[in-house]
Amino acid sequence: MSDPANITLVTMDGTTFTVPSAYLHRSKLVQDWLRSEGDKQAMEVKHVTPFVLQGVLNFCEIHAEDTSEPLADPADPTKPFEADPRDDAFRGMPDDQLLQFTMAADILQIPELVRLTAQEMASRIDGKSPDQIRAMFNPDDLAEEDVDSDNEMGEVGEEGAISK
Amino acid sequence: MTFPTLPCEILRSIFAFLPSMPIVDHHIKRSDLFNCSLVSCDWRAAALQKIWYKLYLEYIDDTGRDTVERFVASIVDSAGGAPQGYVHGFRLVRVLDFMVFEDTNRNVLGANHLVHRTSPVLRIMHLFSPGQIHEIWYYLPRRQQALLPDIMCSALVKNLRLFSINVFQVSADDGVLQRLPKELEVLHVNGYKVDPEEDTSDEVPSSLESIFLLPCLNCLVLREINSIQLSSFKKYLCNYGHNLRRLEIQYCLNLITESVIDHIIKCPNLAHLALFSTAKAPQRVCEDTLCEDTLCSLVGPSTPIRDLQLVQLNAVSNRFLAHCAAHGYNLHSLVVVDANDRITGDGILDVGAWRGMANLQILPATRNPVSDVTMNKGFVEAVRKVAGRMKICLVGNHRLNDTKRIGISQLRDDIGNEVD
Numbered sequence: 001m002s003d004p005a006n007i008t009l010v011t012m013d014g015t016t017f018t019v020p021s022a023y024l025h026r027s028k029l030v031q032d033w034l035r036s037e038g039d040k041q042a043m044e045v046k047h048v049t050p051f052v053l054q055g056v057l058n059f060c061e062i063h064a065e066d067t068s069e070p071l072a073d074p075a076d077p078t079k080p081f082e083a084d085p086r087d088d089a090f091r092g093m094p095d096d097q098l099l100q101f102t103m104a105a106d107i108l109q110i111p112e113l114v115r116l117t118a119q120e121m122a123s124r125i126d127g128k129s130p131d132q133i134r135a136m137f138n139p140d141d142l143a144e145e146d147v148d149s150d151n152e153m154g155e156v157g158e159e160g161a162i163s164k
Numbered sequence: 165m166t167f168p169t170l171p172c173e174i175l176r177s178i179f180a181f182l183p184s185m186p187i188v189d190h191h192i193k194r195s196d197l198f199n200c201s202l203v204s205c206d207w208r209a210a211a212l213q214k215i216w217y218k219l220y221l222e223y224i225d226d227t228g229r230d231t232v233e234r235f236v237a238s239i240v241d242s243a244g245g246a247p248q249g250y251v252h253g254f255r256l257v258r259v260l261d262f263m264v265f266e267d268t269n270r271n272v273l274g275a276n277h278l279v280h281r282t283s284p285v286l287r288i289m290h291l292f293s294p295g296q297i298h299e300i301w302y303y304l305p306r307r308q309q310a311l312l313p314d315i316m317c318s319a320l321v322k323n324l325r326l327f328s329i330n331v332f333q334v335s336a337d338d339g340v341l342q343r344l345p346k347e348l349e350v351l352h353v354n355g356y357k358v359d360p361e362e363d364t365s366d367e368v369p370s371s372l373e374s375i376f377l378l379p380c381l382n383c384l385v386l387r388e389i390n391s392i393q394l395s396s397f398k399k400y401l402c403n404y405g406h407n408l409r410r411l412e413i414q415y416c417l418n419l420i421t422e423s424v425i426d427h428i429i430k431c432p433n434l435a436h437l438a439l440f441s442t443a444k445a446p447q448r449v450c451e452d453t454l455c456e457d458t459l460c461s462l463v464g465p466s467t468p469i470r471d472l473q474l475v476q477l478n479a480v481s482n483r484f485l486a487h488c489a490a491h492g493y494n495l496h497s498l499v500v501v502d503a504n505d506r507i508t509g510d511g512i513l514d515v516g517a518w519r520g521m522a523n524l525q526i527l528p529a530t531r532n533p534v535s536d537v538t539m540n541k542g543f544v545e546a547v548r549k550v551a552g553r554m555k556i557c558l559v560g561n562h563r564l565n566d567t568k569r570i571g572i573s574q575l576r577d578d579i580g581n582e583v584d
Contacts, residue, residue: 075180099170106174114177122181122196130202137170137203 007034008042009057015050016042023060026070028109048104052097055089056104059113062086074115081119091120095136098124175210186220187253188235216256221285223264237284240291254291259299262315264308279308289315295323302329303354312340321345328352331372331389342374349382351375355389355416376400382407387414394418394452401427409433412473414440420477421452429461437462438473441503454479460487463495470496476503476529482510485526489515497523505529509543509559519550525558 008018024030033043098117105113125133182196190198201211223229239254264279279285297320321343376396397419408431413419420439456479462469474480480500489512518524539560551557551564
């Protein structure tokens with residue numbers, strides 16, 4: 001049986017990380033695993049590279065002693081987002097790494113990290129054209145007819161806009 | 165380089181940080197969300213959900229009306245003619261916000277600004293799928309209330325969870341409010357500004373009583389309605405008060421009585437209570453006039469109320485404040501606006517029950533800094549000692565959690581924002 005005070009995570013290539021369980025108290029995936037399969041030696045974290053997991057664990061360590069209430073929904077508009085200087089490392093990373101951290105945060109179900117990376121992605125999207133966004137994050141293409149229908153809709157009220 | 169595909173939930177989180185605006189503005193201004201909707205199929209699906217979530221139709225002037233009508237006409241044409249299986253953004257609308265404004269002098273804008281019976285806005289109401297709309301916010305001026313039966317079609321209200329309306333002249337025969345589903349959870353009913361000297365007995369529709377037959381409401385906001393039958397309201401609290409989590413009675417002067425509070429106390433799940441009176445409220449004393457002892461029973465270890473707002477109630481004095489300071493351990497937020505410059509904090513030195521509070525506001529009746537009531541210094545210092553962990557702590561004209569002294573008008577703005 002593994003040490004209950006620590007948890008060992010195994011990445012997609014077999015690299016292991018052993019950290020205090022308390023670091024991951026905001027990860028719903030880890031907490032569920034500890035409850036149901038905590039007697040096993042290690043928890044597999046598929047689809048996450050060692051580099052990304054190391055960064056996620058750094059985030060968890062930095063915020064291990066935070067006393068704020070757990071965030072239920074990263075997209076909750078009623079919860080104001082305040083930039084934390086301890087998270088600056090996430091703001092300077094390249095687009096592809098940011099995307100991988102976002103995915104890892106989602107896999108490990110850490111809402112606070114999802115919100116942080118999502119906010120950073122949103123700030124990079126700000127003011128960009130569809131082509132520029134596509135170049136940054138390279139998702140699948142879109143059908144021509146969808147673009148055409150939206151452009152027609154945009155021509156409807158160009159003399160004035162509704163303000164609120 | 166290989167990029168992972170982002171799941172819809174993450175895209176939703178990203179888009180939560182992009183600005184919201186009316187649908188037509190997203191299109192006209194080519195907003196960030198609009199651009200995201202043109203990036204890929206997955207991004208489009210997630211972006212459209214946010215862009216089209218709320219359909220905001222506002223008639224405020226000629227330009228606004230023309231823009232809305234042309235936009236809605238384009239929706240009606242494109243949604244009506246869309247091939248089967250094609251998901252038009254219109255199908256993603258869940259919140260409908262339809263407002264026709266009056267000016268501040270209560271003179272309705274010219275006839276050109278009104279909604280005509282042939283307007284595409286009325287046609288669009290009938291294009292929604294049954295159960296599609298979850299929230300409706302209507303505001304119609306007096307002369308447009310006749311439209312209500314047209315815009316309350318059964319498909320529109322089938323799956324409604326929130327309904328907000330202003331009422332002037334809806335008659336019982338229209339059956340507008342009777343059409344609300346029994347499952348409705350949140351209801352806001354707004355009347356008009358109360359003037360105690362004005363005879364308004366014929367203004368409020370008798371069909372308003374039907375709202376008290378809605379069993380599942382967990383939030384009820386009644387504002388500026390002065391002729392609800394007291395017996396009906398008390399009966400409602402008896403029958404369905406156990407479902408209420410939030411109750412706001414704003415400027416409905418005949419409902420803020422001793423017997424009503426007695427019924428409110430028995431609502432076992434009521435976490436938020438707001439009672440707003442006005443300095444103009446009649447001072448007549450009768451058997452059912454609210455007294456301070458009854459108000460005190462709202463606060464204590466056995467009551468569920470965590471968020472209490474009492475605005476300009478004559479019954480509130482230093483004694484109520486002392487009771488809250490000694491017994492309000494459950495309170496997370498307390499806002500008291502004085503009615504008649506009686507609240508000074510005199511004699512209150514033990515405020516230990518407020519140690520865990522997040523929002524404390526004890527505000528004077530008047531906006532005029534010159535006539536500000538002087539708060540007891542001992543009371544202010546006692547509150548200052550427990551204010552450190554509060555998000556907001558305003559006592560008189562003192563902001564105690566950052567020790568700055570500020571003007572009354574700023575304080576009133578603060579409470580206004582909080583109340584909103």
